[in-house]
Amino acid sequence: MAKSLNRRQFLEAAAGGVALASLAASASAQTQTGAAAFNIPSLADGQRFDPSLVVDAARMLAQKPLIPLTATDLPEGYATLPFDQYSGIRMQPAAAIWAGENRGFTVEPLHRGYVFANPVSLFTVEDDMVRRVAFDRSKFDYGRVAPPPDNADLQFSGMRISAGLERPFEVASFQGATFFRALARGQNFGAMARALILRPGEQRGEEIPFFRAFWIERPNPATAALVIHGLLDSESVSGAVRMTLRPGDVTFMDVEMTLFARQALDHVGFGCATGIFLSGPQSRRTFDDIRPAIYEVSGVQMQSGSGEWIYRPLNNPANLQVSSFVDQNPKGFGLMQRERDAAAFQDDDQRFELRPSVWMEPLGEWGAGSIQLIEIPSDSEANRNIIMYWRPKQPLAAGSEVSMSYRQAWCWQPPDRPDLAVVTRMRQGKGSQGRRRRFLLEFTGGKLGDAATVAAIRAAVSTAPGSIQNIRLWPYPERKQMRVGFEVDPGNDNLCELRLVLQAGGQAVSETWLDRWTW
Known part of the structure; x- marks a missing residue:
C-alpha cells in the first residue's frame, strides 16, 4: 500500500500540526502542549520506589483528561535563545549525577531553553528510595547567556548520559517530546528514536507525546547497565516506559512499554526511528553542494516474520511518500547507514560514515501490522525527513491497555545476519x-x-x-x-x-x- 501527497498538500498538513520533519519542530510542538513540574505523591522525593508505581501513575493519568502543561516559568529570552548560545549552557562536569563514584555511568541534566522549553522532572533511585534532582543554577556554566534568578526552580529539559570508567564517552541523550538517541563506541550521533509516535503524515495533524518525568536507577558497576523509567503523556494516551541501556561496541537499549488509551487510537507507531537523507547516488534529486552525498541513513532493513531479509534504499522524493510493508510478527527492522567510506561524503565535519544504524528486534509476538516508511521532501540537513516505525493493524480502543517490548541495537550493522549478499x-x-x-x-x-x-x-x-x-x-x-x-x-x-x-x-x-x- 502506498500514497503520495504533493508538496503543497504536505506543507498545508505541516502547518496544521504534522510537524514531522525535525527534532526542533517536534520539540516546538511539545511546547505548544505546554509543560510544568508534575508531582506524583507515590513517586516523589523520599518515597520507596517500585517500577509498578510508574505503570500505576500512567493508568491514573489515563482516567482523566490531559493535564495542560505550561512553559511560562522560563526566564525572559530563554525560549528564543539561538542554538549556539543555548548549546553553550552546560553542567559543570563535577556536578553530573554520580560523577566521581566510578559507577560506570554519569548523568548530566540538560538546561531548558531554545526549542526545549518544557520542563521534565528528574529523579534518581538510590537504595530503593526516590531522590529528586533539584535545579541549581550554580552547577551550570552559562557561557554567553545571563543566568536565571537565584531562586529559579526550572527543572530540566532532559538528560545526557556518559558511560565508561577510564575513558567515559557520551552514549545517549533524552530531550524533546519522546526523542532519544544512542550510539556505539566510535560513532557520532545521528539517527534518533521516539518512544511513541501518533498519526504521523496525516492531514488531521500529528499528535506528539512527551515525557513528564524520569526515574533513573543508580547503576551497579558490575552490571554495566543503566535502567531508566519514564512517564509519558499525550492527549490520547499515557504510558510507562522502562529502558535498559547497555553501551559498548554495539549499544543495546531494551524498551518495555505499557500504554493506556484515553481515546480510540487508529494510528500508533512503535519502534520509531528518524534520520536524514538528502542526496546520494540512488536519488535523482541533486543539490548545489560541494559534497557528493548527504545522508546519515541509507535504507530500511527488514527481516519479515517468514524470515526474508529485505532492504529498501531511501529517497528524498519530490512529493511526500508513505510506504507500508505488511507483515505478521516481524523479526526485526531498522534504519541502516551502510556507507562507511568517508570518501563517499567528503565531509570532515559531519562524518556521516560514522553515524549509527538502529535495529529493532521485537520481543514477543507483535501480531499483524506493517512497517511504515515516511519520506519527506527536504532541502535542509537540519530536517529529519525519514521516519520509520511499526504500525499495528489492530487499533487501540478507548480505555484499553497494551504492552510492547523490543530491543534496539545502535550499531554498525544488525547484530544477527544470515550468509547472504x-x-x-x-x-x-x-x-x-x-x-x-x-x-x-x-x-x-x-x-x-x-x-x-x-x-x-x-x-x-x-x-x-x-x-x-x-x-x-x-x-x-x-x-x-x-x-x-x-x-x-x-x-x-x-x-x-x-x-x-x-x-x-x-x-x-x-x-x-x-x-x-x-x-
Whole structure:
C-alpha cells in the first residue's frame, strides 16, 4: 500500500500540526502542549520506589483528561535563545549525577531553553528510595547567556548520559517530546528514536507525546547497565516506559512499554526511528553542494516474520511518500547507514560514515501490522525527513491497555545476519530510450566468492506496473561482488514498485532489494 501527497498538500498538513520533519519542530510542538513540574505523591522525593508505581501513575493519568502543561516559568529570552548560545549552557562536569563514584555511568541534566522549553522532572533511585534532582543554577556554566534568578526552580529539559570508567564517552541523550538517541563506541550521533509516535503524515495533524518525568536507577558497576523509567503523556494516551541501556561496541537499549488509551487510537507507531537523507547516488534529486552525498541513513532493513531479509534504499522524493510493508510478527527492522567510506561524503565535519544504524528486534509476538516508511521532501540537513516505525493493524480502543517490548541495537550493522549478499552500492540514471530508467546495483558478500554458486546465479527482477528490460550481471568473485544492471520501462505510469533478488538453484543468495521509482 502506498500514497503520495504533493508538496503543497504536505506543507498545508505541516502547518496544521504534522510537524514531522525535525527534532526542533517536534520539540516546538511539545511546547505548544505546554509543560510544568508534575508531582506524583507515590513517586516523589523520599518515597520507596517500585517500577509498578510508574505503570500505576500512567493508568491514573489515563482516567482523566490531559493535564495542560505550561512553559511560562522560563526566564525572559530563554525560549528564543539561538542554538549556539543555548548549546553553550552546560553542567559543570563535577556536578553530573554520580560523577566521581566510578559507577560506570554519569548523568548530566540538560538546561531548558531554545526549542526545549518544557520542563521534565528528574529523579534518581538510590537504595530503593526516590531522590529528586533539584535545579541549581550554580552547577551550570552559562557561557554567553545571563543566568536565571537565584531562586529559579526550572527543572530540566532532559538528560545526557556518559558511560565508561577510564575513558567515559557520551552514549545517549533524552530531550524533546519522546526523542532519544544512542550510539556505539566510535560513532557520532545521528539517527534518533521516539518512544511513541501518533498519526504521523496525516492531514488531521500529528499528535506528539512527551515525557513528564524520569526515574533513573543508580547503576551497579558490575552490571554495566543503566535502567531508566519514564512517564509519558499525550492527549490520547499515557504510558510507562522502562529502558535498559547497555553501551559498548554495539549499544543495546531494551524498551518495555505499557500504554493506556484515553481515546480510540487508529494510528500508533512503535519502534520509531528518524534520520536524514538528502542526496546520494540512488536519488535523482541533486543539490548545489560541494559534497557528493548527504545522508546519515541509507535504507530500511527488514527481516519479515517468514524470515526474508529485505532492504529498501531511501529517497528524498519530490512529493511526500508513505510506504507500508505488511507483515505478521516481524523479526526485526531498522534504519541502516551502510556507507562507511568517508570518501563517499567528503565531509570532515559531519562524518556521516560514522553515524549509527538502529535495529529493532521485537520481543514477543507483535501480531499483524506493517512497517511504515515516511519520506519527506527536504532541502535542509537540519530536517529529519525519514521516519520509520511499526504500525499495528489492530487499533487501540478507548480505555484499553497494551504492552510492547523490543530491543534496539545502535550499531554498525544488525547484530544477527544470515550468509547472504547485501546491496552495498546503487546508482540510477536515464535509460536507453523514452521514459526508461537504468539501475545498477552492487551486491557484496555471502556466497559471491564461490565460483560454482556464482555461475548459477540469476537475477529475479520485477516491477509493478511496467516492465523490466536488458538485465545484465557482472560477477567479480575475487572480491565477492556482483553488479546487476537493468532498465525499467514504466509505460504510461508514474510510479513503479521494484523488486530484485539473486537466486541460485531456486534459493536466494542475496537479500531482497525493494525500491519505488516515481516520475
